[in-house]
Amino acid sequence: MQRFKSNNNFEVMQNKLISSMLEEIWKIISTTKSTIREQLKEKCSGVNDTIKDIHVTTSDFLNNELLQNITYLLVKVSKFDLFKMIGKFEFHSQFVRELFGLLEYDKANPVLSYLLVTARSNIYIQCFWC
Amino acid sequence: MLAALTSVVENVTDLGKGLANIVGNTVFGAKKERKSQKMLNSETEDPMIINNPLMKGLLSLVLQIDVAVRGEEVSASATEIKIKTQIAEILLDMANQRQDFLVQNFLYWFDEILLKEGKRLFNSNPSEIKETLQKYINAQALSVIPPTMKTGIAEVDEKYAQKITSVNMFSGVKKKFSGMKSTTKKKGVKNKILQVTSFTNYSGNEEFPDLDRLIRDTSVVESRQKGMEALPSLLASFVNANNTKLEHYLLDVIMRSFSQKEELGVYLKQVDVLFEDEDIQVYNRIKTQVDGMRYLIERSEVRNKTFY
Numbered sequence: 001m002q003r004f005k006s007n008n009n010f011e012v013m014q015n016k017l018i019s020s021m022l023e024e025i026w027k028i029i030s031t032t033k034s035t036i037r038e039q040l041k042e043k044c045s046g047v048n049d050t051i052k053d054i055h056v057t058t059s060d061f062l063n064n065e066l067l068q069n070i071t072y073l074l075v076k077v078s079k080f081d082l083f084k085m086i087g088k089f090e091f092h093s094q095f096v097r098e099l100f101g102l103l104e105y106d107k108a109n110p111v112l113s114y115l116l117v118t119a120r121s122n123i124y125i126q127c128f129w130c
Numbered sequence: 131m132l133a134a135l136t137s138v139v140e141n142v143t144d145l146g147k148g149l150a151n152i153v154g155n156t157v158f159g160a161k162k163e164r165k166s167q168k169m170l171n172s173e174t175e176d177p178m179i180i181n182n183p184l185m186k187g188l189l190s191l192v193l194q195i196d197v198a199v200r201g202e203e204v205s206a207s208a209t210e211i212k213i214k215t216q217i218a219e220i221l222l223d224m225a226n227q228r229q230d231f232l233v234q235n236f237l238y239w240f241d242e243i244l245l246k247e248g249k250r251l252f253n254s255n256p257s258e259i260k261e262t263l264q265k266y267i268n269a270q271a272l273s274v275i276p277p278t279m280k281t282g283i284a285e286v287d288e289k290y291a292q293k294i295t296s297v298n299m300f301s302g303v304k305k306k307f308s309g310m311k312s313t314t315k316k317k318g319v320k321n322k323i324l325q326v327t328s329f330t331n332y333s334g335n336e337e338f339p340d341l342d343r344l345i346r347d348t349s350v351v352e353s354r355q356k357g358m359e360a361l362p363s364l365l366a367s368f369v370n371a372n373n374t375k376l377e378h379y380l381l382d383v384i385m386r387s388f389s390q391k392e393e394l395g396v397y398l399k400q401v402d403v404l405f406e407d408e409d410i411q412v413y414n415r416i417k418t419q420v421d422g423m424r425y426l427i428e429r430s431e432v433r434n435k436t437f438y
Contacts, residue, residue, distance in 0.1 A: 062210035071216035072435070076428060078223040089336050096224065096344045099217045104363050106370040107210055116366050 015086045022077070025070055026094055033101040036061050037117075040105075044114040062107055071099070211373045218379035224344060225386040228276075231338035232394045233401060236274045238332035265323050273326035276390045279342050282359035341387050360387065 061067075074095060077083070083091040105113050243266050244251070251259050280287045331337045341360040361384065368380040386393065404410050 062213055063207075064213075065209060068209050068213050068216070071213050071220070075216050075219050075223070076432065078220050078227075079428065080425075081227065092224065093339075093344050093346070096221070096341070097346075099220060100345050100360070100363055103214055103217045103367045106367070107207065108372075109370055112366075112370065116362070 018082065018086050019088055022083075022088070022091060025073070026091070026098065028070060029067070029095070029098045029102065032061055032064070032067060033098055033105075036105050037101075040110055040114045040117075044111060044118075062102065062105065067102075074099075207372075211371075211376050214367065214371070215373075215376050215379055218376065218383055221341065221383045222379070222386065224338075224341065225383065225390075227338050228340055228390065229393055229397060231333070231335075232274075232276055232390070233397050234335075235331060235333050235337075236394070236398060237401070237403070238334070239270070239274045239330075242332055269323040270326045273328065273330040274332070275329070276340065276394065277329050279340050279361070279387050279390070280359045282362040340390065341383075 083089060104116065243263070247262055247266075251262060254262070278290065342358070345360055346358050364380055364384050364387075368377060368384070371377045371380060404413055
């Protein structure tokens with residue numbers, strides 16, 4: 001019985017540890033997305049969207065090996081269906097939403113990324129970057 | 131500094147073009163001038179020019195200088211491409227999980243029919259079984275077919291939202307289940323079959339949503355999240371992508387998102403339902419071994435990536 005109890009606690013602890021680790025990872029991705037959004041807003045908010053050739057340089061957030069390793073880790077996590085195993089089904093949605101924000105951001109065409117997001121948020125109420 | 135280097139590269143490229151013209155004129159004569167210019171503009175029509183060692187050497191020299199100058203930039207975009215490719219890979223995995231759920235949901239639906247009609251079907255002949263199943267398919271098939279994802283264009287979504295039609299994807303499935311036990315006793319369908327036209331979760335487990343619903347915030351009211359469709363984002367990323375692998379991944383995500391029904395039909399035809407205990411045991415044993423193998427492969431991949 002004692003052994004069962006300790007094994008049970010081990011599993012609970014393991015789940016807690018994985019959950020908190022994933023939450024930290026989520027925070028890193030989320031912060032990156034917010035920082036990109038803020039900088040884009042700052043640089044592009046005064047830009048008239050009819051001017052196509054305007055040049056805006058933003059910091060290269062996606063040249064980030066930590067972020068790359070994190071996404072690699074997430075590939076493994078999703079392959080083993082870890083979210084379901086630890087009973088955190090809502091993580092699927094949380095992560096996918098943040099990752100879509102990163103996918104949309106294009107370093108070579110920051111203005112285009114910004115215009116896309118602005119156009120969407122002008123038409124609709126919510127967007128990935130909001 | 132980078133601008134200066136870029137202009138140097140451009141000058142070198144121009145010089146390369148000039149040299150290429152001279153080489154082209156010398157080797158092939160003046161008439162070939164247009165052809166060599168074409169080749170430098172990535173037109174690869176004439177294999178003779180491409181295979182010429184002088185031209186090859188010249189082009190690789192220009193390329194090497196270009197890479198040396200832009201090396202840093204290339205490695206930076208390589209990280210970005212890796213991140214995006216991995217994101218696309220995660221999205222593809224989500225599509226796999228969605229399909230797993232859809233197949234599971236279909237089996238639960240079929241199980242529900244068996245529970246309701248099992249006894250009666252047991253005493254029916256094959257044509258009656260077929261008839262009963264056909265009635266269920268007509269009445270409830272739409273409840274196991276996933277809805278089409280939205281395009282993000284309101285007019286298109288409204289136009290096609292209503293036109294959900296039953297597809298012939300069940301033709302193979304019907305064949306699979308038509309060989310069930312039967313006797314010669316005849317009985318009609320007594321119970322009225324409930325008509326279900328919207329997608330229903332029969333599994334009792336949490337539904338694995340499609341990408342459109344995954345990217346929505348569950349804490350925010352759905353009507354406030356109009357425009358949160360995946361397709362515009364995926365298309366924008368595809369247009370911006372300048373890497374073939376990434377483009378393939380993104381196209382794959384788009385295609386799979388919008389062909390869920392067809393994929394479900396294909397998978398259902400492949401489903402092999404195990405009834406015998408012995409078969410189930412063998413399956414479980416093999417599944418454990420395959421899972422172990424998968425775990426080893428993934429772990430070795432991580433190890434290789436980390437240490438080599």
